[in-house]
Amino acid sequence: xxxTTTDTPVLEIDRVTLRHGDGDSTVVALDEVSLSVAPGxxxxxxxxxxxxxxxxxxxxxxxxxxxxxxxxxxxxxxGAADERERARLRRERIGFxxxxxxxxxxxxxxxxxxxxxxIAGIAESDPRxxxxxALLDSVSMTHRADRRPSELSGGERQRxxxxxxxxxxxxxLLVDEPTAALDRARSHEVVELLARxxxxxxxxxxxxxxxxxxxxxxxxxxxxxxxxxGVPAATA
Amino acid sequence: xxxxxxxxxxxxxxxxxMGGVVALVAILVVLLSGLSAGLVNDGVSGLKRxxxxxxxxxEGTGTDAAFTRSVxxxxxxxxxxEQPGVVDAAPYGLLLANAHREDDSPVDLTLVGVxxxxxxxxxxxxxxxxxxxxxxxxxxxxxxxxxxxVGDTVTLDRPERTLTVVGxxxxxxxxxxxxxxxxxxxxxQELIAGADGPGDEVPAVATAVALRTDxxxxxxxxxxxxxxxxxxxxxxxxxxxxxxxxxxxxxLIQVFLYAISALVVGAFFTVWTIQRRHEIAVMRAMGAxxxxxxxxxxxxxxxxxxxxxxxxxxxGIAAGAxxxxxxxxxxxxxxxxxxxxxxxFVLGMAGAAVAVARVTSVDPLTALGGQR
Numbered sequence: 001x002x003x004t005t006t007d008t009p010v011l012e013i014d015r016v017t018l019r020h021g022d023g024d025s026t027v028v029a030l031d032e033v034s035l036s037v038a039p040g041x042x043x044x045x046x047x048x049x050x051x052x053x054x055x056x057x058x059x060x061x062x063x064x065x066x067x068x069x070x071x072x073x074x075x076x077x078x079g080a081a082d083e084r085e086r087a088r089l090r091r092e093r094i095g096f097x098x099x100x101x102x103x104x105x106x107x108x109x110x111x112x113x114x115x116x117x118x119i120a121g122i123a124e125s126d127p128r129x130x131x132x133x134a135l136l137d138s139v140s141m142t143h144r145a146d147r148r149p150s151e152l153s154g155g156e157r158q159r160x161x162x163x164x165x166x167x168x169x170x171x172x173l174l175v176d177e178p179t180a181a182l183d184r185a186r187s188h189e190v191v192e193l194l195a196r197x198x199x200x201x202x203x204x205x206x207x208x209x210x211x212x213x214x215x216x217x218x219x220x221x222x223x224x225x226x227x228x229x230g231v232p233a234a235t236a
Numbered sequence: 237x238x239x240x241x242x243x244x245x246x247x248x249x250x251x252x253x254m255g256g257v258v259a260l261v262a263i264l265v266v267l268l269s270g271l272s273a274g275l276v277n278d279g280v281s282g283l284k285r286x287x288x289x290x291x292x293x294x295e296g297t298g299t300d301a302a303f304t305r306s307v308x309x310x311x312x313x314x315x316x317x318e319q320p321g322v323v324d325a326a327p328y329g330l331l332l333a334n335a336h337r338e339d340d341s342p343v344d345l346t347l348v349g350v351x352x353x354x355x356x357x358x359x360x361x362x363x364x365x366x367x368x369x370x371x372x373x374x375x376x377x378x379x380x381x382x383x384x385x386v387g388d389t390v391t392l393d394r395p396e397r398t399l400t401v402v403g404x405x406x407x408x409x410x411x412x413x414x415x416x417x418x419x420x421x422x423x424x425q426e427l428i429a430g431a432d433g434p435g436d437e438v439p440a441v442a443t444a445v446a447l448r449t450d451x452x453x454x455x456x457x458x459x460x461x462x463x464x465x466x467x468x469x470x471x472x473x474x475x476x477x478x479x480x481x482x483x484x485x486x487x488l489i490q491v492f493l494y495a496i497s498a499l500v501v502g503a504f505f506t507v508w509t510i511q512r513r514h515e516i517a518v519m520r521a522m523g524a525x526x527x528x529x530x531x532x533x534x535x536x537x538x539x540x541x542x543x544x545x546x547x548x549x550x551x552g553i554a555a556g557a558x559x560x561x562x563x564x565x566x567x568x569x570x571x572x573x574x575x576x577x578x579x580x581f582v583l584g585m586a587g588a589a590v591a592v593a594r595v596t597s598v599d600p601l602t603a604l605g606g607q608r
Contacts, residue, residue: 054604057604058601058604061521063521063600063601063604064601087520087523087524087525088523089523090521090522090523091522091523091524091525092523094523096518096521096522096603098518098521098603098604099604102514102515102518102603104239104515104518104519105246105515106239106242106243106245106246106247107239107242107246111238111242114238115238115239115519116522118238118528119519119522119523119524119525119528120522120523121525148246176604
């Protein structure tokens with residue numbers, strides 16, 4: 001159920017290798033991994049703990065530079081970008097959704113989104129920026145817009161986290177275990193919401209998850225085992 | 237400042253506690269500054285309010301007690317007056333005396349003998365006459381506040397001699413915490429010699445040569461010619477009893493206060509920054525510039541410091557106004573307060589900056605994964 005396949009990929013990961021540790025105790029986190037994400041596509045990455053899923057997110061999110069291979073974001077080679085340029089791409093082109101939301105405790109929901117715009121260096125009047133309140137409305141959080149994270153449930157936090165990742169109009173969404181702290185019903189809601197937002201805004205997304213229950217909402221599922229990517233034996 | 241201000245509101249208990257500490261330090265700084273200035277006034281205002289730039293003491297006089305030990309001949313005044321760069325030179329006699337009022341209550345006076353009409357003879361009077369009458373004294377305003385008035389007499393204990401208040405000076409004139417009373421040099425010389433009244437043979441001496449000099453004054457050459465040792469006005473403050481010890485003690489306390497406030501602010505922001513490590517990692521992963529995080533955190537420290545210093549100074553100045561009305565030597569000076577406030581702010585910011593600099597070393601990778 002992939003969307004328009006003629007689009008040029010948002011993200012192209014090509015034969016990327018990444019090792020952790022030093023000396024004798026090196027662990028191969030990513031072993032010749034290749035993955036491409038199209039606009040509007042939600043790709044789920046499943047796999048056991050320590051299989052390299054987080055490393056994949058770190059590499060795709062310009063947080064870690066791979067040892068070999070190339071990562072292209074909208075055609076830009078991240079390997080050629082310095083730390084400053086990678087931070088710029090993170091704030092302008094990439095949206096992160098963290099485990100359990102990782103919202104800032106001091107800010108209300110609407111301020112979480114406004115802070116993300118400030119970090120991105122985008123004025124609220126900028127055409128690239130999306131209206132924080134309208135975005136909260138689209139994730140059904142209008143009624144909680146002026147509450148702080150401590151007053152929200154896990155699912156609500158995650159929905160605000162998704163809205164925050166989208167507010168600066170990113171090309172790529174990177175989602176880290178969004179359902180880790182949620183019950184079944186909430187997990188379905190959140191991942192459904194994610195898929196819907198990704199489709200309607202044409203951003204590409206990678207979601208790392210343990211939760212096989214929610215894979216039905218994703219456009220594509222890949223499995224990671226010992227740093228290698230493959231098609232899973234059985235999907236939902 | 238977007239995040240900084242919201243955090244101040246969110247964690248207001250923590251910030252209020254911290255601000256309270258800084259405000260208390262600021263109150264102490266204000267009170268100590270006022271006390272320092274008050275003690276300096278008490279110690280040397282009688283010297284400060286003269287147009288004197290230097291005093292030439294007898295050769296070989298140490299600094300610590302020059303005003304009570306030194307004796308010069310009036311001839312040395314004339315020699316000094318001829319030296320290049322000396323605009324004015326006049327004899328200056330100083331004597332600490334115990335006396336009694338008419339009602340027999342004791343009063344301490346610093347008797348300063350000057351030649352009437354010379355440049356050291358005070359001219360700014362609140363009331364009465366200037367120095368001139370043989371047994372007439374012109375007293376400090378502070379002595380007048382203590383109950384002495386023009387026309388009152390005081391009797392010195394030794395030699396026993398009755399002096400009449402003929403004038404009151406404008407402002408505080410004290411030396412070594414004792415009110416100054418000006419009198420003619422000739423009377424002063426009689427008191428020094430222990431003479432009972434005019435007519436006795438008295439030596440032509442004084443304590444020091446009061447000088448007004450300009451840039452052309454050569455201290456070494458002048459001292460060689462006149463047989464004196466010249467000290468600038470501020471150097472001679474050290475000759476006022478207790479002056480050096482008092483100012484050094486208060487300065488030490490103030491230095492400690494500044495150091496304490498810098499360290500406390502630094503410690504607070506260290507803990508605060510560590511508490512926010514995960515949040516900072518999240519913002520770094522979102523691509524926040526280091527400059528953005530630093531400006532936000534330093535802005536927060538600036539708001540905290542400015543607010544608490546302002547509150548502390550407000551309370552300190554209010555308390556100081558109460559003290560000024562009491563007999564405590566207390567004087568608040570705007571320049572001192574501005575300097576103290578700026579110093580507290582700058583040192584507090586330095587402490588915060590050291591702590592906050594950590595935000596740049598937070599690894600955005602730690603935002604991924606489950607640690608919370």
